[in-house]
Amino acid sequence: MFFQSSRRSVSKGKLMEFTSSPFFPLVLGSIGVVALYQLLLRVRQKTHIQDAVVVVTGASSGLGRECAKVFHAAGARLVLCGRDKERLQDLVKELTGAADSQRKTYPPSMVTFDLSDTEAVASAAVEVLQCFGHVDILINNAGISYRGTILETDVQVHKQVMDMNYFGAVALTKALLPSMVQRRSGHIAVVSSVQGKIAIPFRSAYAASKHATQAFFDCLRAEVEKFGIEVSVFSPGYIRTNLSVNAVTGNGSKYSALDKNTAEGRDPHDIAMVMLNCVSRKKKDVLLAGVFPTLAVYFRTLCPSLFFFIMASRARKEQKLKDS
Numbered sequence: 321m322f323f324q325s326s327r328r329s330v331s332k333g334k335l336m337e338f339t340s341s342p343f344f345p346l347v348l349g350s351i352g353v354v355a356l357y358q359l360l361l362r363v364r365q366k367t368h369i370q371d372a373v374v375v376v377t378g379a380s381s382g383l384g385r386e387c388a389k390v391f392h393a394a395g396a397r398l399v400l401c402g403r404d405k406e407r408l409q410d411l412v413k414e415l416t417g418a419a420d421s422q423r424k425t426y427p428p429s430m431v432t433f434d435l436s437d438t439e440a441v442a443s444a445a446v447e448v449l450q451c452f453g454h455v456d457i458l459i460n461n462a463g464i465s466y467r468g469t470i471l472e473t474d475v476q477v478h479k480q481v482m483d484m485n486y487f488g489a490v491a492l493t494k495a496l497l498p499s500m501v502q503r504r505s506g507h508i509a510v511v512s513s514v515q516g517k518i519a520i521p522f523r524s525a526y527a528a529s530k531h532a533t534q535a536f537f538d539c540l541r542a543e544v545e546k547f548g549i550e551v552s553v554f555s556p557g558y559i560r561t562n563l564s565v566n567a568v569t570g571n572g573s574k575y576s577a578l579d580k581n582t583a584e585g586r587d588p589h590d591i592a593m594v595m596l597n598c599v600s601r602k603k604k605d606v607l608l609a610g611v612f613p614t615l616a617v618y619f620r621t622l623c624p625s626l627f628f629f630i631m632a633s634r635a636r637k638e639q640k641l642k643d644s
């Protein structure tokens with residue numbers, strides 16, 4: 321007791337001695353300068369969305385539609401892309417009608433094209449650039465999913481999913497990249513999936529296209545850093561959209577059902593808000609998933625045999641359910 325209180329009074333005394341020494345204001349001042357510098361760095365590093373030209377693919381529905389809404393509300397000059405002109409026009413009307421008095425917002429432009437047609441992408445990119453003269457942020461969001469066994473899936477279906485999810489994003493990115501390089505600025509974001517990091521049974525075409533996407537954009541990030549161009553890969557878990565309804569099956573037909581996991585997924589608006597925040601903070605790789613998918617991503621690297629065991633038992637269970 322005596323020792324404890326005497327030790328406390330000694331350290332209190334030392335503290336008093338230090339705070340009254342001539343070094344104290346110097347130390348305090350240095351901490352303040354460092355904190356201010358960090359704050360300034362953060363503010364400077366933040367991309368300002370206000371007035372930025374933002375291209376969103378797959379803007380007609382789901383996550384793309386929500387991205388369009390949140391980036392519009394943040395003051396972006398939008399170029400909305402999709403295949404369905406009417407749905408894009410409806411969105412333009414909705415956004416233009418929702419003018420925000422707090423912030424300057426712009427009526428969006430739109431360009432319609434099929435992302436899985438490489439030639440169409442090249443000419444669409446010219447149109448995209450003509451909208452506002454340049455592109456600050458490209459959000460490669462459009463995608464389709466797939467359900468089927470590898471045994472029963474046509475190679476054409478694998479190509480179709482790859483053409484859309486991988487080559488579509490690659491072609492548009494490559495078509496817009498030279499103008500970003502010329503301007504020494506730009507940000508390219510892509511919506512991958514948890515399935516860009518782990519492969520789950522009966523999703524081969526989709527998981528392969530998202531793994532390829534992750535790899536391409538990781539390479540791109542390293543290659544374009546010297547031009548001041550940022551690259552963000554987003555890997556969400558289930559989101560409440562029509563992705564499973566629009567999924568393609570092994571014989572090329574539409575799956576046309578809303579899966580339970582997707583129906584119970586996260587609100588696309590919340591994911592779009594996180595994306596807005598991460599793009600403005602220039603985050604490079606963002607996993608947006610719950611505990612189990614996140615654990616699965618780590619197990620795949622740290623304990624692959626456990627991961628393979630879990631996936632094999634998942635495949636057995638799913639097959640049994642289908643057969644019964």
Ligand SMILES: NC(=O)C1=CN([C@@H]2O[C@H](COP(=O)(O)OP(=O)(O)OC[C@H]3O[C@@H](n4cnc5c(N)ncnc54)[C@H](OP(=O)(O)O)[C@@H]3O)[C@@H](O)[C@H]2O)C=CC1
Binds near residue numbers: 402564
């Ligand atoms: N929902 C989920 O659980 C998850 C989704 N993702 C990813 O999020 C992204 C958005 O999907 P989500 O919003 O969920 O699904 P949706 O089906 O709602 O949206 C997909 C969008 O892609 C567009 N699209 C599809 N095919 C083409 C094409 N050939 N050319 C041009 N555009 C096309 C569609 O536009 P239109 O048909 O009008 O042309 C639509 O706007 C996808 O990349 C998906 O892989 C990732 C993880 C989870």
Ligand SMILES: CCCCCCCCCCCCCCCC(=O)OCC(=O)COP(=O)(O)O
Binds near residue numbers: 556557558579616
């Ligand atoms: C001891 C604890 C073990 C924990 C291991 C957890 C293993 C759980 C596996 C979870 C797999 C989740 C896969 C998630 C897939 C996902 O979120 O995909 C997102 C999509 O892109 C959805 O597209 P889809 O067309 O497949 O609906």
